[in-house]
Amino acid sequence: MSGHSQHTVQSLYEGDQSKLYSGILQHHTDVQSPESKSQIKRIWKVFWILLVITVAEVIMGMFFSHQMPKALVAFFFLALTILKAGYIIAVFMHLGDEVSNFIVTMAIPITLFIWFIIAFLADGSFWLFMNTTSPTR
Amino acid sequence: MAQATATSITESKAWGGGRSPFNVSYGKMMMWFFLMSDAFTFGALLISYGTTRFFSAVWPDANQVFKSFPFMGEANLPLLFVSLMTFILIMSSVTMVLAVHAGHYGDRKNVIKWMLWTIIGGIGFLSCQAWEWTHLHSEGGWWGSFTDPTTPVSAFEHFFNHHKDTVMAALPAHGMQATHDFFNYFFTITGFHGGHVFSGVVFNILVLVNTTNGVYQRRGHYEMVEKIGLYWHFVDLVWVFVFTCFYLL
Numbered sequence: 075m076s077g078h079s080q081h082t083v084q085s086l087y088e089g090d091q092s093k094l095y096s097g098i099l100q101h102h103t104d105v106q107s108p109e110s111k112s113q114i115k116r117i118w119k120v121f122w123i124l125l126v127i128t129v130a131e132v133i134m135g136m137f138f139s140h141q142m143p144k145a146l147v148a149f150f151f152l153a154l155t156i157l158k159a160g161y162i163i164a165v166f167m168h169l170g171d172e173v174s175n176f177i178v179t180m181a182i183p184i185t186l187f188i189w190f191i192i193a194f195l196a197d198g199s200f201w202l203f204m205n206t207t208s209p210t211r
Numbered sequence: 212m213a214q215a216t217a218t219s220i221t222e223s224k225a226w227g228g229g230r231s232p233f234n235v236s237y238g239k240m241m242m243w244f245f246l247m248s249d250a251f252t253f254g255a256l257l258i259s260y261g262t263t264r265f266f267s268a269v270w271p272d273a274n275q276v277f278k279s280f281p282f283m284g285e286a287n288l289p290l291l292f293v294s295l296m297t298f299i300l301i302m303s304s305v306t307m308v309l310a311v312h313a314g315h316y317g318d319r320k321n322v323i324k325w326m327l328w329t330i331i332g333g334i335g336f337l338s339c340q341a342w343e344w345t346h347l348h349s350e351g352g353w354w355g356s357f358t359d360p361t362t363p364v365s366a367f368e369h370f371f372n373h374h375k376d377t378v379m380a381a382l383p384a385h386g387m388q389a390t391h392d393f394f395n396y397f398f399t400i401t402g403f404h405g406g407h408v409f410s411g412v413v414f415n416i417l418v419l420v421n422t423t424n425g426v427y428q429r430r431g432h433y434e435m436v437e438k439i440g441l442y443w444h445f446v447d448l449v450w451v452f453v454f455t456c457f458y459l460l
Binding site: 102103104105110113114117118120121124125128129131132134135136139140147148151152155158159162163165166167168172173175176179180183184187190191194195197198199201202205206 | 232233234235240243247250251254258259261262263264265266267268273274289290294297298301302304305307308309311312313315316317318321372374437440441444445447448451452454455458459460
């Protein structure tokens with residue numbers, strides 16, 4: 075009895091997996107197959123990319139970032155951060171393997187965040203400007 | 212054969228009902244939506260940190276605040292310990308995605324193996340964070356620290372970049388407030404992230420127990436590993452941004 079109701083709830087929430095997934099996200103059986111091995115190879119490749127980027131960032135932060143113009147440092151670190159985030163989302167979270175409608179559904183709200191960041195940082199530096207030029211201070 | 216190919220192409224181009232239009236299950240899509248809302252929460256925290264930093268005349272220097280390593284005493288090793296933490300978290304992300312991969316192939320033995328490594332990585336990261344918090348607390352940093360107006364400059368000047376005269380000149384007027392803000396944000400944001408890591412480890416342990424007991428094998432698929440994997444990768448993703456905002460910039 076309980077086994078039966080569990081099955082109903084499960085199919086309600088998980089659906090028939092064969093109808094849900096295609097491509098890499100499909101369910102396979104042979105873990106030794108060439109496509110399985112190439113997928114594992116891709117995962118390790120991304121690991122090395124992430125590691126190299128992080129080491130480059132740390133070396134930069136340790137030795138060079140203090141002698142460079144602030145804007146250049148910020149651009150360098152933020153570009154590498156977004157590159158790392160892209161690899162994690164696309165490969166590790168498999169978003170790159172999803173259908174494009176789903177990718178767009180996730181990407182649009184996040185990109186609105188860019189404006190949010192610009193607006194608040196601009197507000198912060200305006201505050202500093204007002205504080206340091208105000209005659210009462 | 213040709214007919215079958217043609218049918219599958221039409222099927223993938225236009226949605227005819229009877230299957231998920233987004234090619235994902237309900238649970239997985241809800242995990243994505245939850246992660247998006249969580250990204251907004253972390254984003255709001257990091258933006259308020261950035262705003263405060265932008266309107267401060269001075270700000271503590273990461274190479275001065277984070278220069279210690281366990282058992283190395285007073286040695287000046289900027290960013291080395293946090294690099295280790297970052298490495299541990301990236302590594303555990305790799306082992307997680309390998310567990311998800313094994314799940315796609317119904318390979319229970321490998322799911323167990325990689326979930327175990329992921330849990331070990333998560334616990335390792337949390338241990339590192341516990342050490343770092345303890346260390347900064349011993350240097351006087353905590354929520355609500357550095358508020359007493361009579362605090363001497365010598366209590367916080369070692370957090371700042373000594374080589375810049377403009378920074379040293381601004382310290383008596385603005386240094387204490389900046390140190391106060393810095394530690395409030397540091398402990399709030401890394402604490403919120405650490406809470407995510409902790410709950411992720413708990414979820415990973417639950418998934419490991421279920422895998423070992425054969426729950427997913429009986430169910431016919433390992434989608435739960437994939438959903439928890441999404442959460443775990445998100446935690447790694449947030450760390451990438453926390454690492455940049457607190458330790459590099």
